[in-house]
Amino acid sequence: MKNLQFYIVDVFAEHKYAGNQLAVFRESDGLSGDDMQRLARETHYSETTFILNDKPRDGSWDVRIFTPGEEVPFAGHPTLGTAHVIRNEILKGGVNDVALNLKIGRIAVTFSGDGYSWMKQIEPEFGARHEAAALAAILSLPVSTLDERFPVQEVSTGLPFFIVPLKTLDALKKARIDRNKYFSYIEKTRAKGILVFCPQAHDAGNDISVRVFVDYFGVPEDPATGSGNGSLAGYLVKHRYFKKERIDIRSEQGYEIDRPSLLLLRAQEVAGRIHISVGGRSITVARGEFI
Numbered sequence: 145m146k147n148l149q150f151y152i153v154d155v156f157a158e159h160k161y162a163g164n165q166l167a168v169f170r171e172s173d174g175l176s177g178d179d180m181q182r183l184a185r186e187t188h189y190s191e192t193t194f195i196l197n198d199k200p201r202d203g204s205w206d207v208r209i210f211t212p213g214e215e216v217p218f219a220g221h222p223t224l225g226t227a228h229v230i231r232n233e234i235l236k237g238g239v240n241d242v243a244l245n246l247k248i249g250r251i252a253v254t255f256s257g258d259g260y261s262w263m264k265q266i267e268p269e270f271g272a273r274h275e276a277a278a279l280a281a282i283l284s285l286p287v288s289t290l291d292e293r294f295p296v297q298e299v300s301t302g303l304p305f306f307i308v309p310l311k312t313l314d315a316l317k318k319a320r321i322d323r324n325k326y327f328s329y330i331e332k333t334r335a336k337g338i339l340v341f342c343p344q345a346h347d348a349g350n351d352i353s354v355r356v357f358v359d360y361f362g363v364p365e366d367p368a369t370g371s372g373n374g375s376l377a378g379y380l381v382k383h384r385y386f387k388k389e390r391i392d393i394r395s396e397q398g399y400e401i402d403r404p405s406l407l408l409l410r411a412q413e414v415a416g417r418i419h420i421s422v423g424g425r426s427i428t429v430a431r432g433e434f435i
Contacts, residue, residue: 146174147433147434147435148169148170148171148172148175148183148433148434149169149170149171149431149432149433150167150168150169150170150431150432150433150434151167151168151170151229151233151428151430151431151432152165152166152167152168152428152429152430152431152432153165153166153168153225153228153229153426153427153428153429154166154426154427154429155221155222155224155225155228155368155370155424155425155426156221156224156367156368156370156397156405156406156407156424156425156426157368157405157406157424157425157426157427158404158406158425159427160427160429161429162398162403162404162405163221163367163368163398163403163404163405163406163424163425163426163427164189164190164221164366164367164368164369164398164403164405165189165190165367166189166191166192166193166221166222166225166226167183167184167187167189167192167193168192168193168194168195168225168226168229169183169192169193169194169195169434170195170198170229170233170234171195171196171197171198172194172195172196173196173197173206175194177208177215180192180194180208180210180215181210181214181215183210183434184210184211184212185212188212188362189212190211190212190221190358190361190363190366190367191209191210191211191216191219191221191222192209192210192211192222193207193208193209193210193222193225193226194207194208194210195207195226195229195230195234196208198234200243201245203243204243204244204245204250205226205230205242205243205244205245206244206245207222207226207244207245207246208246208247209222209223209246209247211358211361211362211363212361212362212363213360213361213362214361215247216247216303216361217246217247217248217302217303218246218247218248218251218301218302218303218371219303219369219370219371220263220265220369220370220371220372220373220374220407220422221368221369221370221424223244223246223251223253223263223370224253224261224263224370224422224424224426225426226244227242227244227253227255227261227263227426228261228426228428229428230242230244231255232428233428233431239255240254240255240256241253241254241255242255246302248266248302249266251263251264251265251266252264256423259425260408260423260424260425261423261424261425261426262408262410262421262422262423263370263421263422263423264419264420264421265301265302265371265374265420265421265422266301266302267301267378267417267418267419267420268299268300268301268374268375268377268378268379268382268418268420269299269300269301269304270297270298270299270378270379270382271297271298271299271300271304271334271335272297272298272333272334273295273296273297273298274296274297274298274306274333275296276290276292276296278296278329279296279306279308279338281322281325282321282322282325282326282329282338283308283319283320283321283322283338283340284318284319284320284321284322285310285315285318285319289310289311289312289315289318290308290309290310290311291309291310291311293309294309294383294385295383296308296309297379298333298334298335299375299376299378299379300334300335300375301371301374301375301378301420302371303337303371303372303375304334304335304336304337304375305335305337305338305339305356305369305371305372305375305376306333306335306337306338306339307339307341307375307376307379308338308339308340308341309340309341309342309385310340310341310342311342312342312344313342313344313345313346313353315342316340316341316342316344316353316355317400319340319355319357321338321357321359321364323359326338326357326359327359327360330360336358336360336361337356337357337358337360337361337366337369337372338356338357338358339354339355339356339369339372339373339375339376340354340355340356340357341353341354341355341376341395345396346396346399346404347396347404349394350394350395350396350406351393351394351395352393352394352395352396353395353396353397353399354369354372354373354376354395354396354397354407355397355400356369356372356397365400365401366397366398367397367398367401367403367405368397368398368403368405368407368424369397370407370422370424373395373397373407373409373422374409374420374422376395376409377391377409377410377411377420377422378411378418378420380393380409380411381411381412381413381418382413382418389412389413390411390412390413391409391410391411391412392408392409392410393408393409394406394407394408394409395407395408395409405424406424406425407422407423407424408422408423408424409421409422409423410422410423
């Protein structure tokens with residue numbers, strides 16, 4: 145395997161050493177899928193990405209995304225972080241739009257002058273609803289801590305999640321995955337990750353607090369989950385959580401594992417279709433070479 149240039153990027157981070165870590169490899173078209181999986185296990189971040197070539201194909205860059213456990217068709221923080229590397233390391237800045245060719249299709253990322261970048265996610269798919277008691281048991285929480293006004297539901301913008309509404313920040317802090325119940329339950333479900341949220345936050349400037357558990361992919365808890373928060377944005381609009389068809393909110397995540405993260409969520413329902421954008425900052429913290 146040839147020497148590979150790589151970067152470490154903190155995504156959805158307001159400063160260095162926060163947010164969700166991402167390893168990005170360049171010029172990796174000579175690697176097999178097994179090679180990429182081994183490198184993803186070596187870095188052992190929630191995701192590792194591979195830019196297949198430094199030159200775009202039809203105006204977009206071919207990118208593959210791996211968790212420590214398997215390849216995934218889409219994930220949010222790898223999309224923003226990889227676009228950040230393409231813009232700043234390959235193109236040396238000067239562009240405001242970068243598009244990635246992922247397994248789910250083409251995803252566009254737009255960079256704004258305030259340091260944030262935004263990805264427009266695909267239209268959400270609303271899947272099966274589940275009994276609150278079942279998810280409460282997996283989360284080691286009393287069922288009374290779930291907000292019965294809203295459903296526990298599978299939602300996907302490329303990677304499906306269980307969306308679980310909680311009433312309070314205290315309940316969110318106490319959530320603990322019962323791994324035996326979790327793995328038994330997800331054997332027959334499309335969604336594998338669990339996103340819990342509540343309408344309270346650690347930081348008074350934020351609107352909601354989120355935790356995401358993805359043990360199935362080798363990540364017990366994720367510090368910042370763009371795909372999950374995108375699904376959540378669709379859920380919030382569809383079920384009128386804030387009593388309106390449009391949201392523009394700040395979602396915090398990662399506080400319970402000392403990786404505070406900030407995700408900006410915009411979503412709107414127009415003529416029965418929900419449009420979703422997720423934004424955040426990306427910061428390069430390291431450059432190096434795998435030998």
